[in-house]
Amino acid sequence: MIDETLMNFEERSAYKLRSLYKKYGYLPYEMGKFEEYELYIRNKDFLVSDRVITFNDTNGKLMALKPDVTLSIIKNGEDTKGVKQKVFYNENVYRVSESTHRFKEIMQTGLECIGDIDIYDIYEVISLAAESLSNLSNNFCIEISNLDLVSSVIKSVCEDPQFVSKVIYCISEKNTHDLKRVCEEYSVNDADYTKISSLISVYGERKNVISKLNEIFTLPELERMAILSEMLENSLFSDKIRFDFSVVNDMNYYNGFVYRGFVDGVCCGVLAGGQYDNMMKKMNRTSGAVGFAIYLDRIEDLYRENDKFDVDYLLLYDEHTDLVKISSQVSKLIASGLSVSAQKSVPEKLRYKNIIDLRKKD
Amino acid sequence: MLNIALPKGRLGEKVYSMFEKAGYECPSIKETNRKLIFENQNKGIRYFWVKPSDVSIYVERGAADIGVAGKDILLEYSPNVYELLDLDMGKCKMCVAAKKEFRDEYVKVLKVATKFTKIASDYYSKIGRDIDIIKLNGSIELAPILGLSDVIVDIVETGSTLKENNLEVKTTILPISARLISNKASFKFKGEEIEKIVSAMKEQVENND
Numbered sequence: 001m002i003d004e005t006l007m008n009f010e011e012r013s014a015y016k017l018r019s020l021y022k023k024y025g026y027l028p029y030e031m032g033k034f035e036e037y038e039l040y041i042r043n044k045d046f047l048v049s050d051r052v053i054t055f056n057d058t059n060g061k062l063m064a065l066k067p068d069v070t071l072s073i074i075k076n077g078e079d080t081k082g083v084k085q086k087v088f089y090n091e092n093v094y095r096v097s098e099s100t101h102r103f104k105e106i107m108q109t110g111l112e113c114i115g116d117i118d119i120y121d122i123y124e125v126i127s128l129a130a131e132s133l134s135n136l137s138n139n140f141c142i143e144i145s146n147l148d149l150v151s152s153v154i155k156s157v158c159e160d161p162q163f164v165s166k167v168i169y170c171i172s173e174k175n176t177h178d179l180k181r182v183c184e185e186y187s188v189n190d191a192d193y194t195k196i197s198s199l200i201s202v203y204g205e206r207k208n209v210i211s212k213l214n215e216i217f218t219l220p221e222l223e224r225m226a227i228l229s230e231m232l233e234n235s236l237f238s239d240k241i242r243f244d245f246s247v248v249n250d251m252n253y254y255n256g257f258v259y260r261g262f263v264d265g266v267c268c269g270v271l272a273g274g275q276y277d278n279m280m281k282k283m284n285r286t287s288g289a290v291g292f293a294i295y296l297d298r299i300e301d302l303y304r305e306n307d308k309f310d311v312d313y314l315l316l317y318d319e320h321t322d323l324v325k326i327s328s329q330v331s332k333l334i335a336s337g338l339s340v341s342a343q344k345s346v347p348e349k350l351r352y353k354n355i356i357d358l359r360k361k362d
Numbered sequence: 363m364l365n366i367a368l369p370k371g372r373l374g375e376k377v378y379s380m381f382e383k384a385g386y387e388c389p390s391i392k393e394t395n396r397k398l399i400f401e402n403q404n405k406g407i408r409y410f411w412v413k414p415s416d417v418s419i420y421v422e423r424g425a426a427d428i429g430v431a432g433k434d435i436l437l438e439y440s441p442n443v444y445e446l447l448d449l450d451m452g453k454c455k456m457c458v459a460a461k462k463e464f465r466d467e468y469v470k471v472l473k474v475a476t477k478f479t480k481i482a483s484d485y486y487s488k489i490g491r492d493i494d495i496i497k498l499n500g501s502i503e504l505a506p507i508l509g510l511s512d513v514i515v516d517i518v519e520t521g522s523t524l525k526e527n528n529l530e531v532k533t534t535i536l537p538i539s540a541r542l543i544s545n546k547a548s549f550k551f552k553g554e555e556i557e558k559i560v561s562a563m564k565e566q567v568e569n570n571d
Contacts, residue, residue: 139551141550141551143550173443173444173445174444174445174549175444175445175446177445177447177448178445178448246444246546262547262550262551263547264550264551267422267424267425267545267547267548268422268424268442268547269546269547
């Protein structure tokens with residue numbers, strides 16, 4: 001039996017998630033810490049930060065400390081029709097921290113389903129994303145968008161790439177006032193403005209979103225959303241999974257369903273993922289892919305156990321204390337399930353609940 | 363409880379009266395004392411004043427659920443927040459200004475003095491003009507007068523400071539106004555309260571029109 005109380009937050013989370021993913025047939029994916037730098041330079045926009053720690057290997061090849069896991073999984077994965085590779089990972093990656101702007105070792109956990117994927121796989125991955133967050137917090141939500149739908153709606157109004165990118169930016173900010181200005185700038189009529197702005201104003205409960213959007217436009221992507229939504233009704237955390245088009249990922253890499261996970265008390269998204277068939281194409285793969293990553297470092301603050309003690313007992317002794325007495329006291333405490341630190345003086349940083357002083361008093 | 367970051371200064375006071383009229387009053391905010399945080403438990407709100415350029419940081423990092431920041435700050439720092447409403451106040455323009463006699467001949471790199479380096483770089487890169495950015499933190503208008511720069515990129519409200527110093531607006535880059543912003547995670551978990559405030563504030567904006 002594993003005593004989870006002995007684990008720190010990252011270890012405990014990784015342990016829980018590992019057993020969850022294994023239940024669904026995802027296999028652990030382990031890899032080395034280095035990768036050829038070329039892989040990242042070719043796909044730098046896919047990375048959270050394009051800055052990478054590099055070094056020359058003994059053969060002169062430029063190598064990098066991995067800033068990302070997904071690219072390595074795609075690179076090493078199979079690309080055969082009808083084959084699906086389901087893996088999860090729990091690896092350290094090396095990135096520039098958003099807060100300190102310096103390199104940081106970050107534990108990243110996630111899973112990828114690569115190959116001949118279909119809507120069932122997307123459903124499974126999103127359900128697992130929700131279940132993963134349920135292991136980390138009671139109050140969480142997953143918000144799903146569909147990039148193909150967003151792109152179809154915008155392009156049906158105007159295909160100018162600048163217009164598309166400006167509108168997507170407004171949608172990501174839920175910014176209707178600047179959207180209005182952009183539409184005016186491109187002489188978009190009121191009916192089309194209403195159509196686009198519905199991608200900002202309509203969000204939340206899935207069925208409600210589908211029915212509202214069905215009143216505004218008919219698109220095949222909406223049907224896919226309805227199918228996914230119905231499948232998610234069977235998910236354990238169906239009520240925590242909503243639609244929101246402000247979730248926007250880079251369309252050069254992502255397509256179809258993309259999602260973000262939030263946990264109450266953490267100021268930013270803690271889970272991000274989606275379909276990345278476009279990335280697969282860029283890497284000359286013919287199959288599709290869907291996955292997510294969880295940023296455990298962002299959740300860690302919620303679980304800082306400031307009030308916790310390091311040990312139950314601090315046992316103090318000196319050179320005059322009977323050695324048998326010390327060892328028997330320690331054994332007795334350990335046997336009764338308590339922790340103890342035997343010391344000659346009180347350590348400055350040790351947090352203890354009780355103290356036993358066996359030092360000889362003069 | 364909803365935490366609201368207000369920008370210190372004249373704009374902040376105007377914004378607070380808008381919140382007050384929208385039904386989110388907090389009388390203690392008007393008392394003269396050294397308190398930093400003002401709370402109205404019945405309304406479920408807590409206000410605090412911060413430096414205008416810091417509002418977006420408080421909101422992005424979740425210390426404030428919502429806040430009011432100028433579009434200039436939002437464009438300069440690109441915080442990862444929702445921009446829910448244009449409050450249509452604190453209106454001014456981000457402009458390129460220079461000495462009246464200055465003409466850009468496009469023969470050398472243009473020296474641009476500004477507090478808003480990102481906005482200036484974005485603007486000049488869009489028009490394909492090579493520039494040398496000089497980052498200043500105040501009294502930007504001095505730069506072209508003393509020959510430190512050819513032009514400045516700065517906020518112009520009435521234009522009187524420019525006029526008094528023999529400077530003039532050469533180009534308007536974009537209009538600026540105060541925006542109501544929200545932390546993305548707060549919007550997920552306190553969405554109902556935030557939406558109520560947004561809609562009450564929207565009414566205020568429409569009434570002011």
